[in-house]
Amino acid sequence: MTLSASPKVGAYAALGSVAVLAAIAFGYPEAAAVGMPFLIAVLIGLAFARPPRVVANVAVDRDRLLEGETVRATVTVETDASVPWLRLAWPLPVSLDVEGRSDVRGVTLAAGAVTTVESVMTATRWGVVRLPELLLRGYDELGFFRFESAVEPDVLLRVYPRAETLRRAVTAAETQAFGGNELSRGSGDGTEFADIRPYLAGDRLRRINWRLSTRTGSLHINEMHPDRNTDVVIFLDLFTDVRDGREGTLDYAVRAAASLAEYYLGRRDRVGVIGFGGVLRWLLPAMGSRQIYRIVDSLIDSEVVVTHAWRGVEFIPARILPPKSLIVALTPLIDGRAVDSLVDLRARGFDLVVVEVMAEPFAVPADHEAARLAHRLWELDRRATRFRYRSLGIPIVQWQPGESLARPMEEAREIGRQSRWLRA
């Protein structure tokens, strides 16, 4: 531990010295009487100051948790000498809330004894959080000298986004070859009745519609809609994050992405993720329970990397976007590169649904005329973008942060159904 004098020593030394000098200069013994106790106190403090050897360790009860859950951090402190006054300060990041009045705690250490201090922290935002270094500041008996040290805890907390359970979400227009929960428009083996046609060699006998065959005198068979899966790609706009201190559009977009991934993977769909921003990140579409862990692990690393380079869909590797896949884009519709890329994807024939994470709640204009005017222009620009999407036939729904994702998903289903009917 490094030893340094507390502000008290300086104050006492200055008071005592000035008083004694004044006594000498002005021949005023009372000034010396006032100053001497302060000098004596400093001398006593100097005589007894000795830095102790303090060893501290930090441990947490778990390193993976969901947003809103708590983690208990235990600090174990051991010292070779008695420390009457030890402060533990933990400058925690904003994504962790510590229970209690403050993140500074005080303990008393006895020589040779092990003292433990517990802090209960609540994760308020998803992400990978490295616990910051713990600052130790001990004081001697009278608080004249402080002994400082820092402990770097080797603890990495992985806070996963809390996914919302969705009952229904927008479905893909086209299905894939594997079995799933989505009713294919084609015919084949399935449970849902589709049509009746004359028997052909090779048809399964159990499909014969005996009532119609008896009436017509020729064999007919029932055709069924097969249950197939779909390919879903979640497109996350990582160009912009509109924040108001603690929360931002990206926080909600990642939570929505986790909710959608959980929903689609539960339907045996193949789900992939694209993080489209300054750094392009992707996860190839796959199905199964392991994919949800891969997806949330990739999502919690999401961050906005500022870049001014132009990026379009040509930067996205082709195999990330399988043919006939549904692309669900989560975007605040701020950055022109993301806006144009989505239009480009639509032009290439992908089934696209845009969920706009509304940035308005986080972008409150300042209280002056120019700011209000700029805010109105910005809103008009956003309306123009939405109009452009709708005129191009791109389904776009708005999601107000804080509300359930079920409402925009239901709206997107309805829009998708109407647009398919119009296309047919």
Next chain:
Amino acid sequence: MAPSMTRLRSRPRLRSGPRLRSGPRPHRSPRGVTMTLALGGAVAIGLASTLAATNHAAPAATLGPSGWLVPALFACLGIAGLATGLALANPGPVGPAVASLGVGFLVGLPGGDPWRWLAPFAGGWLLAVAELAYWSVDLSVEGVEAVDIHARRARATAAVVFGGAIVSVVPEIGWNPAGVGGVELTLAGLVGGAVLIGLAAAMAWRSG
């Protein structure tokens, strides 16, 4: 049977009279105690300085009939600074506040005859005020609740204040066993100062 007959009569409520206190007495926090004592000590020395300055023999009296306002002003500044530091749990204003109280004492108290006997103890008094104030600031940190730590610090503070007060009495009683004075005492003071600076340098070197 009428429904009103079946109802139980409620007990009449007492409208007046003393109420019995229930539950434990409110816990008095160590920080509140030290804060109150520090402020009380500051107010006491400020009052004593102001009252003593009304005496014609006080140094402040040389400024005229309103000379007592000078120590009163210094005392008020000191108390206000101390209160600010304690309220904000910030040790910064404590040093200047104690200095202001000390100046108030020096211009008010020493000359006042009825208060002259307090002069040798003023240094210890001020030191006690400062120690209590710094202690109160230290107690603003959550978690230090052990009784023994408070008792240890109280003992240590008392010892330092007592030792300081004893030393401060020496110039007042004019005790001079070596039979020296004038230039010799000044030299002794300078040597003492040099020793202090040497000790501080040694500590700085130790702390790296």
